[in-house]
Amino acid sequence: MKYVLGISAYYHDSAAALLRDGEIVAAAQEERFSRRKHDARFPHHAVAYCLAEAGIGAADLDHVAFYDKPFLKFERLLETYLAFAPRGFRSFRIAIPVWLREKLFLKDLLIRELKKVDAGAPWFEKLLFGEHHLSHAASAFYPSPFEEAAVLTLDGVGEWATSSLAIGRGNRLEMQREIHFPHSIGLLYSAFTYYTGFKVNSGEYKVMGLAPYGEPKYADLILEHLLDLKEDGSFRLDQQYFDYCTGLTMTNAKFAELFGGPRRKPEELLTQKHMDLAASVQKVTEEVMLRLTRSVARETGQQNLCLAGGVALNCVANGKILRDGAFRRIWIQPAAGDAGGALGAALSTYYGMLEGERTRSNGHDRMRGAYLGPAFAQHDIEQRLTAAGAKFDRLSEADMIARAARDLADGKALGWFQGRMEFGPRALGGRSILGDARSPTMQKMLNLKVKYRESFRPFAPAVLREDVADWFELDDDSPYMLLVADVVRNRRRAMTEAEQALFGIDKLNVPRSDIPAVTHVDYSARVQTVHEDTNPRYYALLRQFKQLTGCPVIVNTSFNVRGEPIVGSPEDAFRCFMGTEIDVLTVGNCYLEKLRQSPSLKVDYKDAFELD
Amino acid sequence: MMSFLKEFWAFLRVRKKFWLAPTLIAMALLGALIVLSQGSAVAPFIYTLF
Structure with missing residues (x-):
């Protein structure tokens, strides 16, 4: 029997997921145990739970897979600072110590934490790293009910990729192409989340919920100034309006000027303008996703679509993709955000590296309704x-x-x-x-x-x-x-x-x-x-x-x-x-x-x- | 530390990013200076991109 443990941590929503011969035995987010929302620390409780659920010890694990590659992220970080230098020094000054102290040595850090789980296990040999978007794509494709599918992942940013297209067939998953940072549909949505006064990385849901109250009055302005959207759904963001590459916030003064005023402060009264802004970014996001899915369907000839990444939690856009009919069936990973990366890292290790056999689905997906956490007798x-x-x-x-x-x-x-x-x-x-x-x-x-x-x-x-x-x-x-x-x-x-x-x-x-x-x-x-x-x-x-x-x-x-x-x-x-x-x-x-x-x-x- | 350097070297080779090496060294030194000259490493970013 092969046991693979997947881990996501140190960014937001840390989680662990465990596979036994490719079957998902358990998966859970650390926040549910630690009672700290979006807990990003090493998921000790979630790991302990997964092992207990399978009735195994840490020594029984064949591999531990982490959900992204820190060196690649560091490369992106440095190249971004270089591209914008000398702007961004303040951000550099704050980010670099975190890297030099900790994140660059993530392997050592992970091994130290894993040793707390079991001091004697040969973690150095067991520990693997998978790319962020490959982890998302694996979490979307392998548990899906499809034998073959196009797999689209969209989020804020992983290492370099912010969106990716892969094709899954049986137990193979091949990355086709990517859109790279700083051009990101997730970050565009987060920029509006920030500008409308909500918390980035959790308030995106509120923006989506607010959108139906508004009119998409600013959609043309977004498409004219912020986003260069191509017919096939690929896009570029005009960095003049954003601050995330060089500063500590999402948007800058020019963005505020374009939309006629400063950002709403958290908990300040919501006005029609905020609702219109929400409706506008929602409409643009839907347009991007529809163009992407249509062009992917045309190009790949696939009938099934799998989605993951934080943007795939935009269920309004998902509903429109389904009704649009470019794909016959769509399946979305329920843990589409970073927590699901733990599951994806484990799945891509099992199928991609160990070449595990992927049994045919009986028409149902392999997520067991997403009921993968603890139960109580x-x-x-x-x-x-x-x-x-x-x-x-x-x-x-x-x-x-x-x-x-x-x-x-x-x-x-x-x-x-x-x-x-x-x-x-x-x-x-x-x-x-x-x-x-x-x-x-x-x-x-x-x-x-x-x-x-x-x-x-x-x-x-x-x-x-x-x-x-x-x-x-x-x-x-x-x-x-x-x-x-x-x-x-x-x-x-x-x-x-x-x-x-x-x-x-x-x-x-x-x-x-x-x-x-x-x-x-x-x-x-x-x-x-x-x-x-x-x-x-x-x-x-x-x-x-x-x-x-x-x-x-x-x-x-x-x-x-x-x-x-x-x-x-x-x-x-x-x-x-x-x-x-x-x-x-x-x-x-x-x-x-x-x-x-x-x-x-x-x-x-x-x-x-x-x-x- | 040796295993880290070995892995990092392999990474530069695979990614064909040798041109980054001088910049990396300069940035690492500058970064080290910053690390030595300040206490906390908690980042106040609205969206942590890393």
Whole structure:
């Protein structure tokens, strides 16, 4: 048996993933254990978990693969400073010590950390480095259900590449071409994330959520000045407007001048202009992705497309690519960001270097619904909850599901902690907060009283796979919430003229469909299809809810508050339950009601985490 | 350190970046000077590109 461990770390979102003969045994992000959002430190907890899940020791590992190549990054860093010198000295002065002290000697650093896992193992021989975009591409292709596919990766930047095209066939993955730094669609999106006052590297989602409130008034300005976009989707960014090559920020004074003012400060009031900016960069990003995918389809003749890299988390663009029809099928790696690089590094080692055999898929992907993290046994859950002071009923599985479905139908906010934890940024019914999608007040209530996050942010629906086409303009699997589709017309409610005229966020509070809690202002929704084979409990819950209400759609949002990593353990879940206005919590077969808990266990949770 | 230098040399060869070597040495010296003259190595970048 061959065991390969993949690691991503030291940038953002460190993670570990373990393969046994090419099969994904376990994968998890460090932040879920360390409780530090986007934790970039060596993933000690995640590594320990992966080994425990497989029941092996570190000495059993055949290889450890790191997800990018530090020397190549250093080369890019130096050449960039040289190209812009003497501008950029300040940035150089800050960056170089980090490199000379640490990052240039990453191999030594990794070996030191691995020795903490097992002091005796010959790590020097086992440790390998894979290229960043090859890792992304491997994470997109190898677990996909396709025998053959074009693989597109798009992100901020890896070593040199910011976008890449590869072709996957069987167990081979061949890189075709790349777009190099500083020309990056991910960095363009991040520049607008920064300019609209959100945190770079996490606020991109908010920009995407804000976009439907605006008009893409600035799209032409972007295409005229910032981005030289070619017919085939390749592009160049005019560096006059950006600061990331030489400074500490994303955009500069010239950028601000072009868009008529300074950047929005974090938490400052959002205006229509910010919404228009968000809509504009979203439209341009979609245009880039559509042109790229069309030209790739034309050129390669492939019918299947795999996507990864942070930009592949742009589910609005993904939905448009699917509907565009250039490819017959698309598959997106659910951990498309850097955490997924750990998985990709391991996969490219197993298939690329060890030439492992890739068995034919049975039509399903090999990610097991992304439920690749820790699970807790019922007796363990009970012990942990008891130790935390929780009062709970132990039910049969059927009773737990029946009560949970009834609570949802009664409009309660339900904490749902079941089975293995998800790998990747989305909660998919393992560590989720659920609610009734039909409720006109659910969105506001969840945003303000449970999640403590900005009121403009939409929620995503989870729907039974067999019913998806009855509710959304989509008839495809979307198990990872990476495709956006509109609510079908006959479920929509036309807005009155007065409602149409409402400004931005007020519009969100107008019920626009039979499922207002998950319908965005433009009638779009980020759909998760729920499948019996990957998550039978979650599926049973939806079935039961449908029996009670006639509606197979619920709200699914991650089990955390703003700025907090998604809960990882029953104790985390109980703390979050006691710190928010979640009404009911189920952990395994334990059923907890808020009213029965001791008030002394309530925690002030709202300000416990740094805002993201 | 020797293994690092060996690997770095191999890297320059594979990448055909010998022209970088003089610049690298100059930058490394300058960088070393900066390292020696300051305490913290925490970078306040909005987007860490490395």
